[in-house]
Amino acid sequence: MPRSGPPRSRKCAAGKRGPARAASGQGSVCYEEGGLPLGVDLQGYQRRREQVTQACERCRRSRLKCDPERPCGRCVRSGQACLDGWRRRRQSGARTEEEAAEAQSCCTWWEEGSEGFLGSGDELVSPDSTWEMYLTEGAWGEEEAQAAVPLGHGPSTAEEAWERPAQGEPWFAWEEEGGQSREGQGKWEECLRD
DNA sequence: GCAGTCGGACTATAAACTTA
DNA sequence: AAGTTTATAGTCCGACTGCG
Ligand SMILES: [Zn+2]
Ligand SMILES: [Zn+2]
Numbered sequence: 001m002p003r004s005g006p007p008r009s010r011k012c013a014a015g016k017r018g019p020a021r022a023a024s025g026q027g028s029v030c031y032e033e034g035g036l037p038l039g040v041d042l043q044g045y046q047r048r049r050e051q052v053t054q055a056c057e058r059c060r061r062s063r064l065k066c067d068p069e070r071p072c073g074r075c076v077r078s079g080q081a082c083l084d085g086w087r088r089r090r091q092s093g094a095r096t097e098e099e100a101a102e103a104q105s106c107c108t109w110w111e112e113g114s115e116g117f118l119g120s121g122d123e124l125v126s127p128d129s130t131w132e133m134y135l136t137e138g139a140w141g142e143e144e145a146q147a148a149v150p151l152g153h154g155p156s157t158a159e160e161a162w163e164r165p166a167q168g169e170p171w172f173a174w175e176e177e178g179g180q181s182r183e184g185q186g187k188w189e190e191c192l193r194d
Numbered sequence: 195g196c197a198g199t200c201g202g203a204c205t206a207t208a209a210a211c212t213t214a
Numbered sequence: 215a216a217g218t219t220t221a222t223a224g225t226c227c228g229a230c231t232g233c234g
Contacts, residue, residue: 051205051225062198065226078197 057083 052066058075059066066072071082 049204049226053206055225060225063200063226064198 054084 052068055066056070056072056075058078058080059072064074066074070084075082
């Protein structure tokens with residue numbers, strides 16, 4: 001994907017960014033209010049917020065701090081199931097129209113009832129993707145592509161698709177009868193059960 | 195109090211780029 | 215190839231609201 005346009009939303013209140021961190025400590029730091037002034041030596045700088053590698057579904061949906069234990073403390077306290085959902089990772093799709101067109105010419109089936117095409121790398125892309133969509137969507141690899149839900153095997157209503165309920169979202173999650181939590185790739189509205 | 199919601203600040207990480 | 219910068223996916227703080 002070409003790098004163009006401004007960063008999506010990394011601004012801190014003052015709209016300023018701190019000094020870039022060196023080597024393996026990439027990124028930069030918002031230095032407003034309790035942060036660091038420009039030019040400060042970052043040796044010994046302490047992160048103000050530690051993150052877990054993956055927050056559980058409940059914590060993620062409520063945007064609250066999770067912990068690495070499973071079940072996590074919050075789910076234990078509330079007596080609810082602690083589930084880790086499917087994560088969309090950064091994409092490495094086609095970078096140009098030509099590249100996408102070439103990729104799109106290589107079609108395959110990965111599951112009965114769900115057609116797709118191979119990307120320029122090993123990624124599989126859902127069949128209804130246009131090349132423009134392919135620039136930002138598509139499974140990372142076969143494993144994620146297997147998560148695609150064929151027509152008629154998804155949630156039965158919009159309410160059931162509790163994750164990413166907006167139409168057109170590239171993935172979703174729902175609960176099957178029996179409480180089993182499932183995630184799917186594609187658009188939930190196209191995978192509705194009868 | 196406590197739990198749920200949510201805007202947005204903050205962090206982690208892969209891709210893109212640069213340097214040696 | 216290794217190091218650095220940048221874009222983006224993801225976490226979760228803190229303010230707010232509603233409930234019992
Ligand atoms: Zn959690
Ligand atoms: Zn949990």
